[in-house]
Amino acid sequence: MLTRRHFLSGTGAGLFLSGYPVHGFTKNAIKGRIVVVLLEGGMDGLLAVPPIGDDNLFKQRRALVASNPLKLNPLFGIHPNFKNFSSMLLNDEASIIHATSFPYVGRSHFEGQNVLQGGMLTPFSIKTGWLGRAMDIAKTAGKAMSLETPLIIRGANDLDNFYPARIKHSRLPSSETLRLIQSTHLNNAAKVIGKLTKNSMKMGVVSQARDPLSLAAEAGRAMREKDGPRVAVVKIPQFDDHSEIGTDTGHHPELFTLVDRTFGKLKSELKEEWKNTIVLTMTEFGRTVKENGSAGTDHGYGSVGLLAGGLINRSSVVANWPGLSNKDLYEKRDLYATIDYRSICAACLEAAFGLDHDVISERVFLDKTIPRTYGHIFG
């Protein structure tokens, strides 16, 4: 389904030959940092970044277009709640990818989240994540800002979590005892307890808050350390708004503010390291172009990806706009995805880890046909 309108096919992919050298990075000292912000539930990309230059937008959606979007170019505007992100766009440190998705059209959250994190075309077909596989090749560490280790970073050797416990009157036993517990386990469980033992010996006070914004701040703080993780995963749940999603205000717009403040927080906490960072959002699918009967939108296909960080040199909205008239929609209901978001993830890996595109396509996504989009975002 993606081949029909694949955005780079025949449009200059040849310009970016595989093996294109990436300046300054060697495998031994990765400077780049990647933060993935998982927007769980399916963000409505047309509400976040409305194609206000497409008249069909207003024909298809009567209510769900913000009344005062910030105009980015003749075609696109952005929801006014993206304040930090807008100024990053002005500063040439953010970009937008529109009409994009992982190649998954099944509209199931769980399959979609699995495809998006596993990076395979078939859901539930792999036990590691694309980011984890890339980290394994680049030999770099990562931290998930959640109770569990999300699939996306599994497969990497050095993984940690951060989601502070609130269990009264209890603390960890001595590191000797932790090592004894570790000795009873094998594989990943043993590794995890090893990490826990190490963490338990660190001094200092860490934040106890567990909201996405505080977790993003903690991720930024950890990542700016010299020996800190190079990868972090932050989750923002509850995008699955089937009803009353809000236009200027309401639930989806509030989530936009949260996403926006997450970008701002990461920038302010990463400090000097922001210049070596790329932050990207991912969501399992977009939502229907038309609003449903309860002022919400149902599961769809194409959505939007937001990228920011100092690794970007020039802001742009990258899209091969499929259009919004009925005949342009996927199965007459969804925004088409004309850009395979795997190719965007690949470009981010190339920029941050200095990995060769061919290595990424073959060993991370296990698909040689993924086009190289590096030049469109980091060129």
Place this chain on the structure above:
Amino acid sequence: MSDNKHKWARKVGFGFGPNELLPTDVESWNNSQLTSNFKSVGMAKRYSDVEIWPQEYNFSFEDRLRRAGEYNEGKKEIENSKKLTSVEKKKRVRTLRDQTDVALFDVYKFWNSAIYGDDMVKQRLTHFWTNHFTVGGGGRRNYIIGDFIYRVIYGNLNASFDELLYKVTTHVGMLDYLDNAESVGERSESARWARRNGKTQGLNDNLARELLELHSVSPERMYTEDDIRNSAKILAGWGANTDSVIRKFYRERRRDNPAIGSLGKFIYEPYFKDRAEPGRKIVLDNKFRSGKKSLRQLTDMLANDDFTARHLSKKLAIHFIGESVNQSEIDFIYNVWKDSKGNLEEIHKEVLNVTARSKERKFLWPSTWMFQAIRFSGSSFLPGFEDGNASFYKAVPSKLNYEPKKILEELGNSFWESRQPDGYSERKDDWVSTEHFDRRIKVASRIYSFQPDRQGEEIAELLDFSDNTKIAIDKASNMRDKFIVALCSPDFMEV
């Protein structure tokens, strides 16, 4: 069958505590576990005896709505008061919340049943099905989740799967959680009225999609978007959101409305004809007429579909046997499913049979692990239900003990939390992380603080731990640490 009865009871239940008699014949124990009528039990105080769970804490659906309504109305009154300061308002709202809370008692009942109940296999099955049919918690829905767990799930464990599927699908909690309460047939009376008034109303396919994907046939069935849409049309008209059910119920009650009978219908079968989609619908090549009865036809068709039998046989096998269960083990359950036409009692019996023969190991959910740790060790970690809502006893509300509820949340495994409709994972990988293990270890330490009768070494002996783990327990420097090592070893996390 594992000849170790302690291990067996952990595989399908929560294990036998230090004061429990082991069954002489496991097979008849299995049967009685599935078929007997059990009484809920509980403890008033942490060190008191176990007794019958008090009737006043078995909330009927009406009780739940009444208490939720009292909270809603009372809160409004407090917040609109011109005399109170904002600090006083907050304090009063908190007191009111404590006085009307229901979820806290449901959580206590949930713990008490797992730790002290005679019906441990039924409890485990209840956990499985409650998770399969996830109704996310939080907010007002927490007033009715206990109704879903105990009346709908526990109450139908021995019914047929089609019965369970219909009851789950039409429960206010499910209809609210998956937005069906917002769904209106596009050609319904209500939508036509809305259009005349410049508004739009239409379908919301959330519940329809999960009904097919998660609750019954699964994506393997290769249904189409039209099948989902038509299922949504059949579902249109069902449901009212929890808040409005509470409001309506409470107001009618206050007015002493003699028409309370119709209210029962509104609660138990929340169907609104004016929002239903007229006309015929086709789902998976089957035709459905318009009307209320078409939903039962739909859920029956889905419940009896071959793909549902496959999907759920596998899920049950993975839950009880382990994630590397082999296909032939799944097939035994599947065959019984088909032969019995989805009779849950027969199916559950076969799950026990196949589990008994299997050599696979299952990595337990954190909540199952914790309940087993408390029950098996004999720790008195659980505070009694009287400690649950102290304000009932006119004590200071600050004494209210939310710990049991919070610990389940900390373990990432609470049925009263908001979460995705696919429920808690059956895969070990999803439960292994530094933070997950941090909590396990801390909870194990906390359990130890309440004087377990069985210490680490005894636990290892009774459950045939590996030599490697026994050595680690031996090396730990004190009794607490020995206990923690035992509970946090793979020998106890898996069974």
